[in-house]
Amino acid sequence: MKIKLLIILFIFGKGIASGQVPLKLWYKQPSGNTWENALPIGNGRQGAMIYGNVEKEIIQLNEHTVWSGSPNRNDNPLALENLAEIRKLIFDGKHKEAENLANKAIITRKSHGQKFEPVGSLNLLFEGHEKYTDYIRELDIQKAIAKTSYKVGEVVYTREAFASLADRVIVMRISASKAGQLSFTAGYSSPQKRKTIATTTNRELTIAGTTNDHETVKGLVNFKGITRIQPEGGHLTLTDSTLTLTGANAAVIFISVATNFNNYQDISGDQNSRAAGYMNKAGSKTYTALLNAHVAAYQKFFNRVKLDLGTTPAAQAPTNERLRNFRNVNDPHLVTLYYQYGRYLLISSSQPGGQPANLQGIWNHRVNPPWDSKYTININAEMNYWPAEKTNLSELHEPFLTMVKELAVTGRETARSMYGARGWMAHHNTDIWRATGAIDGAFWGMWTAGGGWVSQHLWEHYLYTGDKTFLASVYPVLKDAALFYIDFLVEHPKYKWLVVNPGNSPENAPAAHGGSSLDAGTTMDNQIVMDVLNNAIRAAGLLNKDKSLVDTLLHVRSRLAPMQVGRHNQLQEWLDDVDDPNDHHRHVSHLYGLYPSNQISAYRTPELFAASKNTLIQRGDVSTGWSMGWKVNWWAKLQDGNHAYSLIQNQLTPLGTNKDGGGTYNNLFDAHPPFQIDGNFGCTSGITEMLMQSSDGAVHVLPALPDVWQTGSIRGLRTRGGFELVEMKWEKGKITRLTVKSTLGGNLRLRLPNDVQLAGGKKLKPAVGENPNPFFEVDDTPKAIISGQSTIQPLILKETRLFDISTRKGQTIELTGL
Ligand code: FUC
Numbered sequence: 001m002k003i004k005l006l007i008i009l010f011i012f013g014k015g016i017a018s019g020q021v022p023l024k025l026w027y028k029q030p031s032g033n034t035w036e037n038a039l040p041i042g043n044g045r046q047g048a049m050i051y052g053n054v055e056k057e058i059i060q061l062n063e064h065t066v067w068s069g070s071p072n073r074n075d076n077p078l079a080l081e082n083l084a085e086i087r088k089l090i091f092d093g094k095h096k097e098a099e100n101l102a103n104k105a106i107i108t109r110k111s112h113g114q115k116f117e118p119v120g121s122l123n124l125l126f127e128g129h130e131k132y133t134d135y136i137r138e139l140d141i142q143k144a145i146a147k148t149s150y151k152v153g154e155v156v157y158t159r160e161a162f163a164s165l166a167d168r169v170i171v172m173r174i175s176a177s178k179a180g181q182l183s184f185t186a187g188y189s190s191p192q193k194r195k196t197i198a199t200t201t202n203r204e205l206t207i208a209g210t211t212n213d214h215e216t217v218k219g220l221v222n223f224k225g226i227t228r229i230q231p232e233g234g235h236l237t238l239t240d241s242t243l244t245l246t247g248a249n250a251a252v253i254f255i256s257v258a259t260n261f262n263n264y265q266d267i268s269g270d271q272n273s274r275a276a277g278y279m280n281k282a283g284s285k286t287y288t289a290l291l292n293a294h295v296a297a298y299q300k301f302f303n304r305v306k307l308d309l310g311t312t313p314a315a316q317a318p319t320n321e322r323l324r325n326f327r328n329v330n331d332p333h334l335v336t337l338y339y340q341y342g343r344y345l346l347i348s349s350s351q352p353g354g355q356p357a358n359l360q361g362i363w364n365h366r367v368n369p370p371w372d373s374k375y376t377i378n379i380n381a382e383m384n385y386w387p388a389e390k391t392n393l394s395e396l397h398e399p400f401l402t403m404v405k406e407l408a409v410t411g412r413e414t415a416r417s418m419y420g421a422r423g424w425m426a427h428h429n430t431d432i433w434r435a436t437g438a439i440d441g442a443f444w445g446m447w448t449a450g451g452g453w454v455s456q457h458l459w460e461h462y463l464y465t466g467d468k469t470f471l472a473s474v475y476p477v478l479k480d481a482a483l484f485y486i487d488f489l490v491e492h493p494k495y496k497w498l499v500v501n502p503g504n505s506p507e508n509a510p511a512a513h514g515g516s517s518l519d520a521g522t523t524m525d526n527q528i529v530m531d532v533l534n535n536a537i538r539a540a541g542l543l544n545k546d547k548s549l550v551d552t553l554l555h556v557r558s559r560l561a562p563m564q565v566g567r568h569n570q571l572q573e574w575l576d577d578v579d580d581p582n583d584h585h586r587h588v589s590h591l592y593g594l595y596p597s598n599q600i601s602a603y604r605t606p607e608l609f610a611a612s613k614n615t616l617i618q619r620g621d622v623s624t625g626w627s628m629g630w631k632v633n634w635w636a637k638l639q640d641g642n643h644a645y646s647l648i649q650n651q652l653t654p655l656g657t658n659k660d661g662g663g664t665y666n667n668l669f670d671a672h673p674p675f676q677i678d679g680n681f682g683c684t685s686g687i688t689e690m691l692m693q694s695s696d697g698a699v700h701v702l703p704a705l706p707d708v709w710q711t712g713s714i715r716g717l718r719t720r721g722g723f724e725l726v727e728m729k730w731e732k733g734k735i736t737r738l739t740v741k742s743t744l745g746g747n748l749r750l751r752l753p754n755d756v757q758l759a760g761g762k763k764l765k766p767a768v769g770e771n772p773n774p775f776f777e778v779d780d781t782p783k784a785i786i787s788g789q790s791t792i793q794p795l796i797l798k799e800t801r802l803f804d805i806s807t808r809k810g811q812t813i814e815l816t817g818l
């Protein structure tokens with residue numbers, strides 16, 4: 001058995017025998033009925049889960065626009081007339097009464113968001129394949145191809161599947177090692193209520209349907225799926241709902257799915273001609289041509305970043321075993337695989353012109369998925385896009401950025417009708433219809449900063465790309481996000497600061513407020529408003545616009561509440577010092593200021609930095625999937641690589657191992673539980689932040705290297721200010737080689753763990769003062785207020801070197817370590 005396995009490994013895994021471990025997820029068992037064992041493929045439009053089952057293969061199908069409902073809004077018209085009362089109740093300390101009123105007057109009476117729904121599955125039945133040997137299945141993330149192989153008698157069967165990034169269809173080729181030995185029957189199944197499955201005169205299998213009605217909204221998305229089998233030899237026969245191939249050598253299966261969805265307000269497209277169009281175009285190409293085009297389109301993105309953290313013998317085991325062992329053995333290559341899997345998942349679920357990756361990316365098999373598989377914007381949807389810019393996938397940020405622009409349109413009416421404010425806003429959730437009303441219950445939904453947070457991504461995209469045309473095109477969105485707050489902020493009667501009221505610190509409540517989350521001036525709300533104002537101020541300055549508005553914004557900014565260090569030496573979550581040091585809630589929203597925002601800094605705000613660390617320690621490590629992912633980023637920002645690594649250990653753990661916490665499924669999907677893709681993306685972002693940060697006035701390399709990764713290399717990371725770390729190598733924790741390409745020019749300020757010199761031996765200039773590069777400008781955080789009961793002390797940081805190198809656009813700087 002061992003020898004056989006090695007032979008299979010050699011054929012499948014190629015490099016393993018030569019000591020190189022390929023970037024593959026692989027298993028010795030089929031998925032069975034467990035969806036979280038199946039392997040995801042996707043092209044940003046179509047998603048599929050490949051089960052790799054032998055006798056009954058399941059290809060579970062999704063299409064990015066198959067959502068319940070139809071264009072709709074969900075604002076509550078009672079909001080405006082009750083707003084003053086809700087505000088008063090909160091200022092008077094009657095939080096629960098405020099929440100009760102908000103449940104009636106703010107929370108929607110209509111849709112609490114629509115659902116991302118599955119199309120169904122294409123099932124392939126292989127009669128006589130019950131007994132098989134030499135089974136193996138894999139997902140090659142270097143090429144974005146899923147494979148299954150096994151033997152029945154003397155015949156080896158191989159299936160190879162991909163969701164073509166070049167041709168917008170799913171393709172599977174099945175072959176038998178002996179002529180005439182391939183026979184199977186293909187049929188659709190679907191949990192959709194309104195659907196018709198049929199075969200056509202041109203020998204195609206079709207599924208046509210309409211999505212579900214949901215919460216007062218009529219389901220009007222029409223979808224069409226077409227399957228075509230192109231046999232090599234053999235006979236194709238059909239019944240009214242199946243296609244059967246007998247006695248073939250091989251076959252290529254094409255699956256095309258399309259809908260009538262044009263955009264969030266227009267569903268007048270023709271799903272039939274679309275699905276047929278994609279099919280006919282792909283069907284006219286050879287399998288090899290399709291495969292090559294797909295791999296090239298995929299690798300254009302994927303190959304931009306290469307990570308090497310070392311490889312140990314532990315890397316030879318199947319993926320599920322590596323996951324089980326990870327906590328107890330050193331397997332740095334599993335981190336590399338998981339890191340690159342995050343990039344694979346983003347490439348596969350988020351392509352320009354498509355929908356953004358939702359809570360499950362583009363993979364969902366349930367008609368009623370958890371949280372509707374929509375967009376939760378009080379953390380989850382943003383987290384999905386944290387890796388986009390820094391892992392060199394900037395173009396894949398586009399679906400999210402487009403969603404922000406669309407929310408700025410739908411959210412304008414919400415701002416006006418519910419809050420009497422100019423500009424635009426969104427609450428804590430949205431969906432494909434870009435609904436911006438408040439949903440679920442006031443405890444969760446009475447949060448007004450969704451628009452403010454998602455708009456950060458527009459500014460960040462500018463900081464990474466320096467694309468001023470883009471900035472000018474989104475300036476109205478940034479400005480209007482700020483205008484909303486100009487109108488919505490109110491003076492706090494006790495502190496006199498301008499605060500958001502009503503708001504909350506997402507999904508958490510202090511005991512002192514009688515179990516209600518509603519409050520005024522929560523720390524996260526203050527931080528988000530600060531960022532929104534700063535972005536508008538800086539964008540207006542760069543574009544030379546709106547001088548008098550800028551004066552207003554500056555004035556409002558000067559009246560925002562500062563951050564505070566409380567009596568437990570913690571960063572206060574609320575305006576009053578009511579935090580409980582035993583609160584282990586998964587949301588640690590006030591640390592938004594540490595990451596993804598940059599208001600809390602090791603160098604500029606040492607007390608807040610130290611308080612953030614205390615907050616994180618008090619909150620504890622183990623939590624749901626995405627919360628652990630966020631914590632990797634925070635510990636990286638806190639420059640504690642070993643603590644960040646222990647979070648990765650917690651996350652890369654089979655579900656059930658962490659008491660009361662999440663983990664990872666066999667297919668390396670993040671387990672909240674249930675599956676939520678944000679944890680995958682959050683951790684990929686966090687691993688990047690451990691190796692490089694560009695948020696605090698410099699490009700900081702190796703800010704949080706754990707002991708287990710003392711030697712390694714990474715290529716292709718992107719920084720704010722348009723620098724690309726073409727190559728970065730380190731040994732024993734010190735930079736040995738660093739090659740940086742400047743795509744925009746300007747001062748490159750480097751923060752490093754050791755001295756470096758230019759490749760020719762020239763010494764560098766130690767940096768002094770502020771970084772003159774405007775992309776690295778950091779806004780002053782208002783002076784923190786420190787409780788009289790606090791004994792907070794700045795942390796002692798690892799020593800770093802700081803150098804300035806002035807660069808020309810297009811120049812490459814080569815540095816060697818000393
Ligand atoms: C927020 C989180 C939950 C979950 C959901 C999708 O409500 O608090 O943990 O991730 O979003």
